[in-house]
Amino acid sequence: MANFKNLFGEEQEYQCLSCDIANHKIIPPGGYIYEDDFINVSADPEIPIEGFVVLGVNKHVKSLCDFTDEERNRIMEVLNKTIQVIKREGISKEVFLIQEETSQHFHIWIVPTHEWMNNVGKDVRNLQKIIDYSKDRVTEKSLKEIVTTIEKIKKGFLEVQEK
Numbered sequence: 576m577a578n579f580k581n582l583f584g585e586e587q588e589y590q591c592l593s594c595d596i597a598n599h600k601i602i603p604p605g606g607y608i609y610e611d612d613f614i615n616v617s618a619d620p621e622i623p624i625e626g627f628v629v630l631g632v633n634k635h636v637k638s639l640c641d642f643t644d645e646e647r648n649r650i651m652e653v654l655n656k657t658i659q660v661i662k663r664e665g666i667s668k669e670v671f672l673i674q675e676e677t678s679q680h681f682h683i684w685i686v687p688t689h690e691w692m693n694n695v696g697k698d699v700r701n702l703q704k705i706i707d708y709s710k711d712r713v714t715e716k717s718l719k720e721i722v723t724t725i726e727k728i729k730k731g732f733l734e735v736q737e738k
């Protein structure tokens with residue numbers, strides 16, 4: 576068991592965070608943006624960046640190479656849709672995408688860029704600094720905005736057609 580502090584400052588225990596989110600043992604902030612029997616999209620549970628969402632899969636595998644072609648296509652469809660929604664809802668014009676095979680369970684971080692990131696350098700190489708900056712400056716008001724943004728993304732997800 577490991578634990579982390581969620582967006583709202585509550586300690587949460589987990590075995591595998593991605594499995595626990597997929598199995599509803601840990602409910603992500605604002606609930607699920609999208610889920611089906613293969614894939615899920617939800618707000619990052621820990622880092623207070625507006626519109627930061629995680630694309631997760633329900634099976635416990637590590638690498639993009641561990642999926643069937645059909646599954647990989649599905650990942651791309653949902654990834655594309657998520658980015659489209661972030662842009663369409665005016666959350667950001669561009670995103671960082673991060674996938675680390677060093678994590679035991681495949682997931683993709685989708686991090687919208689924001690103006691304030693220029694304070695530390697809006698560059699993926701500064702991601703740790705960006706995360707620290709977001710945590711240092713979190714307020715009740717910014718948390719509310721994050722939750723409102725999750726709702727926007729959820730709503731946008733229902734409106735954007737998949738191709």
Ligand SMILES: [Zn+2]
Binds near residue numbers: 592
């Ligand atoms: Zn897992």
